[in-house]
Amino acid sequence: MIEAGTVHEGGCLCGAIRYHLQGPSLFEQQCCCRDCQKATGTGHTTIIGIHQSQLIIIGTPTTYTNYGESGGSVTRHFCGICGGRIFTSGSLPGEMIMVQSGSLDDPDQVSPQAVIYTKQAVKWDHFDPALPRYADYAPMSEATLNAMKGVLAGD
Ligand SMILES: [Zn+2]
Ligand SMILES: [Zn+2]
Numbered sequence: 001m002i003e004a005g006t007v008h009e010g011g012c013l014c015g016a017i018r019y020h021l022q023g024p025s026l027f028e029q030q031c032c033c034r035d036c037q038k039a040t041g042t043g044h045t046t047i048i049g050i051h052q053s054q055l056i057i058i059g060t061p062t063t064y065t066n067y068g069e070s071g072g073s074v075t076r077h078f079c080g081i082c083g084g085r086i087f088t089s090g091s092l093p094g095e096m097i098m099v100q101s102g103s104l105d106d107p108d109q110v111s112p113q114a115v116i117y118t119k120q121a122v123k124w125d126h127f128d129p130a131l132p133r134y135a136d137y138a139p140m141s142e143a144t145l146n147a148m149k150g151v152l153a154g155d
């Protein structure tokens with residue numbers, strides 16, 4: 001898990017987009033939904049949930065917006081040059097964003113806690129059997145719910 005008080009750097013493949021991510025993460029999950037599969041070209045994506053104020057972007061990502069299962073808009077932010085995914089934001093859930101773990105300079109900082117949207121997982125994708133699995137979203141922690149309302153720990 002990305003701990004409180006730590007700052008992590010990351011960016012896209014070509015380096016046109018860079019960022020600073022401030023801990024703590026609110027959740028770290030493997031998402032198996034079809035939209036993640038299509039957007040990444042892989043079986044799942046590994047996401048770091050944070051409040052949007054915890055991410056400082058250097059450069060201007062290209063965006064693509066579509067609508068999730070709940071009807072809320074989902075905007076994916078990526079490099080317009082190399083296509084590297086950086087983060088996802090949306091009308092739901094509030095001010096939370098999800099950073100793509102593989103974009104970190106040191107992605108081993110991330111340790112997923114759950115596998116979500118398993119109802120859409122592909123047969124050939126495999127996960128740590130110790131992780132809890134959820135057919136759709138995992139229940140949200142109090143810290144996550146507070147962050148959705150704009151209240152951060154320590155505020
Ligand atoms: Zn790039
Ligand atoms: Zn997904």
